[in-house]
Amino acid sequence: MTKSDSLPYTAYMKYKVMIIDDEKSVCLSLCEILQEFDYETCFCMDPLQAPGRLASESINLVLLDIRMPQLSGVELLRKLKQVSPETAVIIISGYASVEDAVKAMRYGAVNLYQKPIDISKLVDEINQLRDATFKIKRLADHVVYESPTPCMRNLREKIEKVAPTPATVLITGESGTGKEVVARMLHMISTQDKKPLVTVNCAAIPDTLLESYMFGHEKGSFTDAKEMHKGIFETAGDGTVFLDEIGDMSMESQAKLLRVLQEHTFSRIGGTQEIESNARIIAATNTDLLSAIDQKLFRADLFYRLSVITLRIPPLRERREDIIPLAHHFLGYYNANYGKRVKRLSDEVQAMLYNHTWPGNVRELKNLMERLCIFCNSETVTFGDLPEQYYSRENPVNDGLVSKYDEMTKNILVEAMELSHGVKTNAAKMLGIDRKTLNTKLRKYGIEK
Known part of the structure; x- marks a missing residue:
């Protein structure tokens, strides 16, 4: 099969690691080890050149010595994150103090390893970072190649x-x-x-x-x-x-x-x-x-x-057939990453997604699915799980949908209160929500008793 046979670009991706250390022997040793695991590597011994190198090269991960001449590792970490926020950084040092470790984590390091390095653990962590990066890239493939x-x-x-x-x-x-x-x-x-x-x-x-x-x-x-x-x-x-x-x-x-x-x-x-x-x-x-x-x-x-x-x-609004498949794809991705089990989008939610104008396009849809996955407490995303801007009365696209949802929700609340004889704890259990949420909804729909 040739490269033009409709293969997504992740099939050809390499994960590139840069080692930043003032000891050449350390740089060469780590490069040699990582190359055995099919990683692309490079190194930089001058901390002042490192931010420029990172800005002009596609680097996925930096292994950074926290004690460097001319510039502290923590300060260099801060500069690296300013230049390339998406590049992961692992700190490596034989001298790191607790204060250094705390600062490193605060500035965005994913972990800190003491010298001598446990190579097995380090490679395992790099493998996990690579897999997570490729998952995100495969999401991008889906946007184009599976539409x-x-x-x-x-x-x-x-x-x-x-x-x-x-x-x-x-x-x-x-x-x-x-x-x-x-x-x-x-x-x-x-x-x-x-x-x-x-x-x-x-x-x-x-x-x-x-x-x-x-x-x-x-x-x-x-x-x-x-x-x-x-x-x-x-x-x-x-x-x-x-x-x-x-x-x-x-x-x-x-x-x-x-x-x-x-x-x-x-x-x-x-x-x-x-x-x-x-x-x-x-x-x-x-x-x-x-x-x-x-x-x-x-x-x-x-x-x-x-x-x-x-x-x-x-734009996404010109290819609405992509919206629901993409939404499910993103939801599945965040379920796997956050250990959640949000399996379905209700009919009302799917109708809203389909009708929304998506000014932020695929990025907006992806961010919404991440939020819903984090905050949804059941297996099904319902209309009430959506952020307020997605069912605002000021949005003409959704006016009819919101009215339908409001009427349906009010009827369900009234029925639950009648079946529970006005006992809110029992009504909340019937609806699968907590008492606080029930009280909020009762007040919203004017059926507080």
Whole structure:
């Protein structure tokens, strides 16, 4: 089977671990051990370079020595989490105090191991982190590869035709539709899948730093440039550069990006050497770039260079057949992760999900299913489990549904109170809720006795 035979991109994913330690022997030893378990590895011995490396490389996990020269491990951990919040960090040290351990956990470390390291336990934990990461990626696969709708089937076909080519791609779509998912798919089923995929969110990096992130800088080129730093184009090499939210890039940065697209060369800030770039560029935006061109906020020449191929991801409201299957898929995922047994969505809830406009798209649906899984106390999600904004009277889409639900709920409450002869404890048991919830509902529907 070839890569274009409709395989989701998780089939080709590697889990990459970076070791940050000032002892080269420790770095090499851990790299060798993890490579035996099929992990991709790299290491960094300079704590000042580590945040830049993390920003320009796709790293899933960092193994960090808490005692480093120039910068404490705890402070470095804080910087790493600012640069890449989704990257997991495990602290490794022979000197960690209780205070250090507490600080490390507060800043987001998942665990702390004392030297000498119990390799068996460490590898077991890394395996668990990898499996959890791949579960999330498989959820993303489901969004595109298991959709039955014609518009998503058309998108899949385009991805599989475009991926093997070196063509520049512009991905458009509203926030939450899955633009990064499509970018990763394009890379993973391309001929460059063994090369780096380097991502930068243009909206998340201050414009004063974006040029350095993209093209790198020479030592001494500006006040804080204490070491030479490679940018994302240099790091990507012959791989792929994914520029997310490119519509937020300044006109000055756009001009420099255009040069890379036209001449396939760039220079580090403060440098004179021309560096060749053969990286494929994939860009994404949730803004109307043609409108931005009219407003003099985006360069027309850059737009036409980027949009050799344009892939539009339709919003969830345009593919309503996906909503309920996705909801069940997300619910199953969070059940497994949180040890819950929320098995069903009531008919009323499914009707609401189907009719909702989903301004936050798939991300909004995923977040809602996580919340429902956490707070639902039974096997079935009912209308009352939904956050208030999903059945607001101000939402015209749901007015009829809310009225129907209110009438049905009031009738059930009245019947329960009659059957229990007004004894609230017994009525609550009949309804499968606690007495406090019953009192709240009785007051809401004006049937307090």
